[in-house]
Amino acid sequence: MQLARIVIIGGDAAGMSAASKIRRTDPDAQVTVLEKGIWVSYSACGLPFFLQGVVPEIGDLVARTAQEHRANGIDVRTNHEAVGIDARRRVVTASTEEGEQTFPYDKLLIATGARARRPAFADTDMGGVDVLRGIPDALSMRTHIERRRPRHCVLVGGGYIGIEMAEALRALDIEVTLVDHGSSILKILDAEMSALIAACLTENGVTVRYERDVTELVGTDIVGGVTFADGSTLPADMVVVGAGVEPNAEIAREAGIALGDTGAIRVDAAQRTSQFHVYAAGDCAEARHLVLGRDVHIPLGTTANKQGRVAGENMVGGNAKFGGVVGTMVCKVFDRAFARTGLTQAQAEQAGMHARSVQVEVPSRAGYYENPPTIHARMTVEQRSGRLLGAQLYGDDTVAKRIDVAATALHARMTVEEFTQLDLSYTPPFSPVWDPLVVAANVASR
Ligand SMILES: Cc1cc2nc3c(=O)[nH]c(=O)nc-3n(C[C@H](O)[C@H](O)[C@H](O)COP(=O)(O)OP(=O)(O)OC[C@H]3O[C@@H](n4cnc5c(N)ncnc54)[C@H](O)[C@@H]3O)c2cc1C
Missing domain, CATH: 3.50.50.60 (FAD/NAD(P)-binding domain)
Structure with a gap:
């Protein structure tokens, strides 16, 4: 029996998540990763912290080197830039230091990411x-x-x-x-x-x-x-x-693979593209937005890893589904942080929804702590149904994980009324008895 030949274009979050998942699911599959640069499995998210000096060496941002992947049975080819896909003959052409080479595939994953505009x-x-x-x-x-x-x-x-x-x-x-x-x-x-x-x-x-x-x-x-x-x-x-960034989707478009309205590669929940045997994942691909109910391009590492894993499983016969996104992200700003999930008021209006937003400022710990830092919590709600559409937080570093409660509520399509009844944790050093998001939900449900 001929072994499954898997080719992956792009050796970072989406591509290597897929490759690793394939190795675990079907150890016999032949996995070749074409990466145009010299780095694979690196954390772009850590780059600002490298520049700041918090991360001492650039190599510290590499989760696994090309050699380590090779030792794990993944044929990683660095300095290999895929320049064309012949989807009918199922062949990828790559430009390498030794000239052009071709890579036949049974299944192909495009994980080419995005580039800075x-x-x-x-x-x-x-x-x-x-x-x-x-x-x-x-x-x-x-x-x-x-x-x-x-x-x-x-x-x-x-x-x-x-x-x-x-x-x-x-x-x-x-x-x-x-x-x-x-x-x-x-x-x-x-x-x-x-x-x-x-x-x-x-x-x-x-x-x-x-x-x-x-x-x-x-x-x-x-x-x-x-x-x-x-x-x-x-x-x-x-x-x-x-x-901002734009998806590296040209190689897909030139191969006749459909792009979505965002310009990124259109995929279904199994990460399949419009072309049989070809999958796409990560920053080059779209994702279904669970609040908007349509496909969006929100390039984040969390999504890239998950989509890559789903694609990898499905490329060797699995039946995994990517659950969609709600646009959750967090960012450190000096000694503070902001986080967001779902839709803002402006985005909801742009989408033609009747929405309103409330904003509260609440201590992040029990009020009797001296000078407790405050959290600004904003919630956007659909007028008629009271459904939670989005949340934004700004405050101390606890907002980084507090936002995940709101993200989970969006996945569950909760109303703000239901949100007020969530059994969330409390102890004075970490939280006021009324959690800041619950306070916002209380105000929003009035
Ligand atoms: C400074 C910074 C901070 C970030 N912070 C966060 C954060 O805090 N949280 C978060 O969730 N996300 C963050 N992100 C986003 C996150 O890094 C990306 O979403 C993630 O890297 C996407 O992974 P990917 O594999 O889809 O694409 P990429 O990481 O872009 O990898 C694509 C790979 O494909 C290769 N490639 C492209 N074209 C070809 C070709 N034709 N042939 C061969 N190889 C090719 C590229 O060289 C690249 O290595 C940050 C990004 C940056 C830049």
Whole structure:
């Protein structure tokens, strides 16, 4: 009997989760992973903490090296960039140091991830200008910091990676100006919440500037600043662009595989694409949003790992289903954190829902503790049904796990009324007797 030939394009979270699952499920399957870079199984999520110095070595971010995967029976080929898929003949062509090579498959997984969006002004080789997506970006930034000792960095884009970078750079004593073209940062939050995070940034020495459209860079070999749409300039000896990401889906599209409205690869719950025998998972693929009831592109490591695992199981005869997403994420901001799940008020309205939101500020511990830090909790509710649509938290590091209660409630399609009755834990050092999310649910259910 011929062994199943599995080819996986992309050797990070989604690709290697799939490969490992396949090894465990069907040890006889021949698994080949094509990775265009030299790093596999790395934590991109840890890159800001490497730059900050919290993670000492870049290698610490690698969960398992290519050699370790090979020892586990997975044929990992680094420096192999897949350049074409012939879905009819079931062959992947890869560009390698030895020229083009072909890899026939019985089942194929596309796990090519996403890339940082580079606005036109950032499409340059100028030194000191970086995006933060992969290990090479972080190493380039680290080299610039060590060699040039920059004093002022302009962060373009107020997304969560920009926020993490702001903290990392302040820890290195670099002045930071965060510029965003919109009227608020963090569009994944409602403006009432993102204003709190902006205030936290300011308190920690970050200058935040809104409605500033960067159109050009100043400098020739090394960056000297940025120019805005109104012609004004801001000197800087380092620029980091965080303008979002776009899925690496071209190779799928060129092979005739359907993309969704988001531009990412369309998949079903089994992670199958429109092309028989071809699966997709992670940042290159869409996922079903359980509150919106439609497919979205929310590129997160949590989803990539789970989708990869589901794809891996199904590629060797399993029947696993990916349960969908609700857009849950958390981010550290200096000594505070924010977290969100589901829809914001703005997103609910955009989706045509009749929604309302409540926001409360509650101590994160029993009130008799001296100066207990407070938590801002915001809940968005569907008007008619009282169904919970989303939650946002800002406060101490307990928000990181508190948000998961709201995420679970979204999976269960709970109303805020039902939420008020959840039996959540309480002891004075960790929580007030009325949990902050329950307080918000109480207010929302009035
Ligand atoms: C700075 C930063 C912080 C983050 N923080 C968090 C966080 O806190 N929480 C969270 O959930 N998520 C976070 N993320 C997102 C998370 O890292 C990604 O969602 C996750 O890495 C996606 O995994 P993936 O395998 O789908 O894609 P990727 O990690 O992008 O991996 C895709 C791989 O495919 C390779 N590849 C692409 N095209 C080809 C080709 N044609 N041939 C061969 N190989 C190819 C790439 O080189 C890459 O190694 C963060 C991301 C960044 C950049």
